[in-house]
Amino acid sequence: MLQIDVRLKAAVSSGLFLCRWKSAGGLVGWAHSVPRAGFDKDAEMTTDNPFATPQADLAAPSAPVKSATNQPFHFVAAMVVAAAIIFFGSNAVQLMGVMGSMGDQLLELLPFRLSSWMGGMLVPTAAVLLLVQHQRERQGVARFRPQAGLLVGFVGLYLLCSLIVSIIIAYASQSYIQWAEQSITGNFWMLAYGQVSGLASLLLGCLLPLWLLLRRAGRHSDLLEPGQSLTLPSWQVALGVALCFIALTYKLVSTLSYSSRWGYIGATGWVPVFLLVGCALPFGIVFTAIRQRLPANVSRFAAGRVLACALVLLAMWGVAIGLVSVLVALAAYNSLNASSLPLYLLPPSILLLALLWPLARWCTGWFFAEQLVQSSPR
Secondary structure, eight states: OHHHHHHHHHHHHHHHHHHHHHHHHHHHHHHHHSOOTTOOTTSOOOSOOTTSOOOOOOOOOOOOOOOOTTHHHHHHHHHHHHHHHHHHHHHHHHHHHOOTHHHHHHHHHHHHHHHHHHHHTHHHHHHHHHHHHHHHHHHTEEEOSSHHHHHHHHHHHHHHHHHHHHHHHHHHTHHHHHHHHHSTTHHHHHHHHHHHHHHHIIIIIIIHHHHHHHHHHGGGSEEOOTTOOOOEEHHHHHHHHHHHHHHHHHHHHHHHHHHTTHHHHSSOSOHHHHHHHHTHHHHHHHHHHHHHHSOSEESOOOHHHHHHHHHHHHHHHHHHHHHHHHHHHHHHHHOSOGGGHHHHHHHHHHHHHHHHHHHHHHHHHHHTHHHHHHHSOO
């Protein structure tokens, strides 16, 4: 009886263990056989990983824009060529149209007219340089295209517009010239007429055609990328300031000399050339002083600042010349020996030339402070 109970308990225990094992195996098998809700092991993942690093689209880098920092000088050269064609062509026509004594007088005046033309090219040269640089920065152009077509078109428009403007001025000023010749102060009014007509020829015959060409060419030229800046050597800025300064200086000095008729009745017709050569030393001083004050490269030309710097420098130097002239005049008046007059002129001249150096550097620091700050070490 005791054995039966033991066997019965063993059988019951074995049955319970088998039942539990089968139950566990059945649960595991059911878990592997039934797919999880919302998951298919053969399906692809369609949801992006929010923790993945964003990848930029691979694209070929754009070719860098090739700039031409010397392109404005090509337009200056084209302007000089067109002006030379007008000058020599008009003189040749005049010489062929007159005979006898009139032809001899024209030949005698030819050196003076040639030297006047050479000195008078300073102002148009500075104006063309400033206009081209200004249009490049305003339109964000790295290189104007097509360059050859623009240069040829500029020369053609310069010749055509200058011819039209000169004909209009000559026709409209006939009565004015007759009145000025009969006036007591005719010399002053003729001088004013020459300045106004020259300015009109510069604006309408040279700068207006160039501005129209550059405005139209800006749409088809190589443009700078957004945020890209055009770096140019600082000597171009120094050249622009020095050229504007000398052009204005020569214009004032030549106008004063012509008003006194010294240039017309002098023994030689090369007086304007002497004035031009006399401007070479101040030009070199201003150019060198500004070039050493600026860094090697600048981010922009800033045509407006270049012109303003030249005007302020000329005004300050003119004030200094006026003060020194008064002192020299007083010293010469009180001097009893006229032969010692050159001794009173040489030291002030050297002083005025030396004064250009600090004045030019001060103007550079004032008008181009942004360029100096960008180049200074942090």
